[in-house]
Amino acid sequence: xxxxxxxxxxxxxxxxxxxxxxxxxxxxxxxxxxxxxxxxxxxxxxxxxxxxxxxxxxxxxxxxxxxxxxxxxxxxxxxxxxxxxxxxxxxxxxxxxxxxxxxxxxxxxxxxxxxxxxxxxxxxxxxxxxxxxxxxxxxxxxxxxxxxxxxxxxxxxxxxxxxxxxxxxxxxxxxxxxxxxxxxxxxxxxxxxxxxxxxxxxxxxxxxxxxxxxxxxxxxxxxxxxxxxxxxxxxxxxxxxxxxxxxxxxxxxxxxxxxxxxxxxxxxxxxxxxxxxxxxxxxxxxxxxxxxxxxxxxxxxxxxxxxxxxxxxxxxxxxxxxxxxxxxxxxxxxxxxxxxxxxxxxxxxxxxxxxxxxxxxxx
Ligand SMILES: *Cc1c(COP(=O)(O)O)cnc(C)c1O
Numbered sequence: 001x002x003x004x005x006x007x008x009x010x011x012x013x014x015x016x017x018x019x020x021x022x023x024x025x026x027x028x029x030x031x032x033x034x035x036x037x038x039x040x041x042x043x044x045x046x047x048x049x050x051x052x053x054x055x056x057x058x059x060x061x062x063x064x065x066x067x068x069x070x071x072x073x074x075x076x077x078x079x080x081x082x083x084x085x086x087x088x089x090x091x092x093x094x095x096x097x098x099x100x101x102x103x104x105x106x107x108x109x110x111x112x113x114x115x116x117x118x119x120x121x122x123x124x125x126x127x128x129x130x131x132x133x134x135x136x137x138x139x140x141x142x143x144x145x146x147x148x149x150x151x152x153x154x155x156x157x158x159x160x161x162x163x164x165x166x167x168x169x170x171x172x173x174x175x176x177x178x179x180x181x182x183x184x185x186x187x188x189x190x191x192x193x194x195x196x197x198x199x200x201x202x203x204x205x206x207x208x209x210x211x212x213x214x215x216x217x218x219x220x221x222x223x224x225x226x227x228x229x230x231x232x233x234x235x236x237x238x239x240x241x242x243x244x245x246x247x248x249x250x251x252x253x254x255x256x257x258x259x260x261x262x263x264x265x266x267x268x269x270x271x272x273x274x275x276x277x278x279x280x281x282x283x284x285x286x287x288x289x290x291x292x293x294x295x296x297x298x299x300x301x302x303x304x305x306x307x308x309x310x311x312x313x314x315x316x317x318x319x320x321x322x323x324x325x326x327x328x329x330x331x332x333x334x335x336x337x338x339x340x341x342x343x344x345x346x347x348x349x350x351x352x353x354x355x356x357x358x359x360x361x362x363x
Contacts, residue, residue, distance in 0.1 A: 001239070001240075001241045001319070001321065002240075002241075002358060003238075003239070003240035003241070003272060003273045003277070003356075003357055003358075004238075004239065004240075004357055004358045004359065004360050005037070005038075005236060005237070005238050005353060005354070005357050005358070005359045005360070006236070006237040006238075006239070006326075006359075006360050006361075006362060007038045007039055007042065007043075007235055007236055007359060007360070007361050007362070008233070008235045008236075008237070008327075008362050009042060009043070009046040009235070009361055009362065009363055010362070010363060011219050011233035011234065011235040011327070012038070012043055012046040012047060012050070012217060012218065012219075012235050013046050013047075013049060013050035014050075014232075014233055015216060015217050015218070015219050015232045015233060015235070016029055016046070016047045016050035016051065016052050016213070016217055017050050017051060018230050018231060018232060019197075019200065019201075019211070019213050019216055019217065019230070019232075020050075020051060020052070022200070022201070022230055023200055023204070023207050023211050024207075025207050025208070025209060025210060025211060026053040026054065026191065026209060026210045026211075027051075027052050027053055027054070027200075027210065027211055027212075027213055028052065028053065028054035028055065028056045028076065028193070028210055028211070028212040028213065029043070029044065029047035029052040029054070029055055029056070029213055029214075029217045030055075030056040030057070030196075030212055030213065030214035030217070031043050031044045031047070031055055031056070031057055031062075031066075032056070032057045032058040032059070032062060032214070033058070033351050034351075034354070035218075036214060036215065036218050036347065036350050036351050037236065037278075037350040037351045037352065037353050037354055038218055038235055038236055038350065038359075039359055039361070040057070040062060040065065040066065041065070041066065041069040041071075042361055043217070043218075044066055044069075044071055045071070047217065048071070048073055052217075053073075053074060053210070054073070054074045054075070054076060054191075054210065054212075055071065055073065055074070055075050055076075056075075056076045056077075056078070056212050056214075057075070057076075057077050058077065058078060058079040059077060059079050059080075059081075060077050060079075060080055060081075060084055060085065060088070060089050060094070060096070062077065063075055063076075063077040063089065063092070063094045064088060064089070064092055064094070067092040067093070067094065072093075074095065075093070075094050075095060076094075076095040076097065076117060076154070077089070077094060077095070077096060077097065078097035078117075078119060078127065079097075079127065080096060080097065080103065084096075084106070086106055086107050086110050086114070087110040087112055089114075090107075090110060090112040090113070090114045090115075091112065093115070094115070095115045095116070095117050095153050095154065096114060096115070096116055096117070097116075097117045097118070097119050097127075097156075098116050098117070098118055098119070098137070098141075099118075099119050099121075099127055099128050099129050099137075100129060100133065100137060101133070101136055101137055101140045104116070104137070104140045104141060104144060104149075105140075107144075107149065107150060108144055108147075108149040108150075113148060113149065113150060113151070114149065114150040114151075115150065115151055115153045116141070116144075116150040116151070116152055116153065117152070117153055117154030117155065117156060117189070117191075118137060118138070118141055118152060118154070118155050118156075118184070118187075118189075119155075119156055119157060119158075120134050120137075120155065120156075120157050120176075120177065120180040121157065122157040122158075122172075122173040122174075122176035122177045122180065122194075123160055123169055123172055123173045123176060124157075124158050124159065124160040124173075125160075126158070127158075128157060128158070131176065131179075131180065134180055134183060135183055138183055138184050138187065141184075141187060142186050142187060145187070152187045152188075152189055153189060153190050153191065154189045154190060154191040154192065154193065154210075155180070155181060155184055155187065155189045155192050156191075156192065156193045156194065157173065157176075157177050157180070157194050158194070158196065159173055159194065159195070159196060159198070159199055159206070160173065162195070162196060162198035162199035162202065162203060162206075162222075162223070163198040163222055163223040163226070164223070164226075165198075165202045165203065165223070165226055170199075170203065170206075173194070174194065174203075174205060174206050177194050177206075190209070191208075191209040191210040192208040192209050192210075193208055193209060193210040193211065193212060194206045194208055195207055195208070195211045195212065196211075196212050196213070196214060196215075196222070197212075197213050197214055197215045197216035197217075197222035198222040198223040198226075198227075199211070200212075200213055200216065201216060201222065201223065201227050201228065201230070202223060202226055202227065202228075214347075215346070215347055216232060218234065218235050218236065218350060219232045219233045219234035219235050219327070220232075220234055220335055220336065220346045220347075220350065221336060221346070224336060233327055234326065234327040234328070234334060234335060236325075236326070236335065236350050236353070237323065237325070237326035237327070237332075238273075238323070238324040238325055238326070238353055238357070239321055239322060239323045239324065239326075240271055240272055240273050240322045240324070241272070241318070241319045241320070241321065241322065242269050242270070242271065242291060242292075242316060242317075242318055242319060242320040242321075242322050243269075243270040243271065243272040243306070243318060244269065244270040244318055245267060245268070245269045245270075245311055245314075245315045245316055245317075245318065245320075246267065246268060246315075247265065247266070247267050247315070248262050248265070248266060248267070248268055249262070249265050250262055250263060250264050250265050253300075254268065254299045254300035254308050255284075255299070255300025255301045255302075255303060255307070255308050256300070256301045256303060257300075257301060258300070259284065259285060259300050259301055260285055260299040260300040262299075266310055266311070266312060266313060267310075267311040267312070267313055267314060267315050268299065268308050268309065268310060268311055269291055269296070269308070269309045269311045269316070269320075269322070270306055270307075270308060271289065271306060271307050271308070271309060271322050271324075272305065272306050273305070273306065273307075273324075273355075273356075273357065274302055274303045274304045274305045274306050274307055275302055275303070275304055276304045276305055276355045276356060277353060277354065277355035277356055277357050278352035278353040278354050278355055278357075279302050279307065279324070279353070280302070280338075280342040280344065280348070280349070280352065281301065281302045282342040282343055282344070283298060283302055283338060283341050283342040284298065284300065284301040284302045284307075285297075285298060285299065285300065285301075286298065286341040286342065287302075287324075287333070287337075287338055287341040287342065288333050288337065288341065289309055289322050289323060289324050289325075289332070289333065290321075290322065290323040290330065290331055290332035290333065291309060291311065291316060291320060291321075291322050292314075292316040292320040292321065293330075293331065294314070294331075295331065295332075295333065296309040296310055296311060296312070297309060297310050309322075324338070325337065325338050325349070334346075335349040335350050
């Protein structure tokens with residue numbers, strides 16, 4: 001066995017179906033950042049097979065890569081750069097997102113009939129037209145529709161705190177979105193959308209015509225402690241062979257800086273992946289893995305290519321399976337457990353895993 005990432009595409013399909021059923025509206029599966037580390041093309045294909053109506057990505061390059069891989073369905077991108085090749089996007093039938101009059105002018109300058117979605121900033125203060133410029137963006141969009149420059153296919157926005165259901169920003173943003181829609185009179189978008197995974201699961205009033213599901217499609221929980229149990233299945237497992245096991249005496253320091261010192265004689269195991277593969281260094285002395293069926297603690301610092309675990313006196317054979325995380329069904333930690341140990345969110349755990357690891361798909 002080589003260290004590898006195993007991606008369960010049946011789990012992705014299951015999750016996509018369960019989520020769509022839960023909301024009862026159309027769904028977009030978000031596959032940016034190489035499908036949150038799971039593989040953009042493969043996840044998009046599985047999501048389409050499971051009935052996802054739309055695929056969403058951040059960059060235009062991601063969208064073009066999906067088209068080059070044969071994806072043909074409704075596809076939205078939203079993070080365009082100043083020198084964006086709008087013509088290439090339009091020719092590929094990609095829905096582009098505009099935040100400003102200047103971007104709409106640039107799209108019109110291609111002379112090609114585009115599919116354009118307008119993004120309004122309802123309070124995240126990230127991308128999107130601020131409410132002050134929204135009327136001008138809408139006006140330019142109406143003009144462009146009349147002169148055949150484009151069809152406005154969507155109007156959308158994005159939450160700041162949907163993983164905290166009681167956060168006051170949620171109501172405020174939903175209200176701002178309704179106002180923005182009211183100001184967009186005369187435009188007839190196919191889809192109005194605001195919700196990501198957490199809002200899709202927790203806030204039915206925000207569903208409108210479409211929910212953009214990223215994290216939940218991969219079977220992970222976007223709002224731990226709040227989310228109803230839909231039986232979502234984590235799609236990613238990361239495992240490696242145990243490279244070595246040996247005894248160390250009391251007083252032995254482990255890994256760089258000796259941030260852990262054995263109090264009693266013990267045995268340790270070497271796991272041959274590290275932060276070069278995206279195993280977060282902040283999991284040093286905190287993360288756990290499953291070795292030969294038992295959970296074991298990381299001792300000392302996670303290094304670039306390897307880390308050490310405490311085997312508590314056992315000496316499993318080299319080559320024994322080490323599972324970093326997976327769905328949890330064999331007793332292994334989950335990506336959420338790693339997020340808790342490393343002080344981050346499960347999004348970062350799965351998205352950062354990669355580097356030298358091969359990815360293997362199971363259908
Ligand atoms: C990443 C992203 C999503 C998906 O968010 P999840 O929390 O993973 O569901 C949806 N919309 C936009 C604009 C995003 O950037």
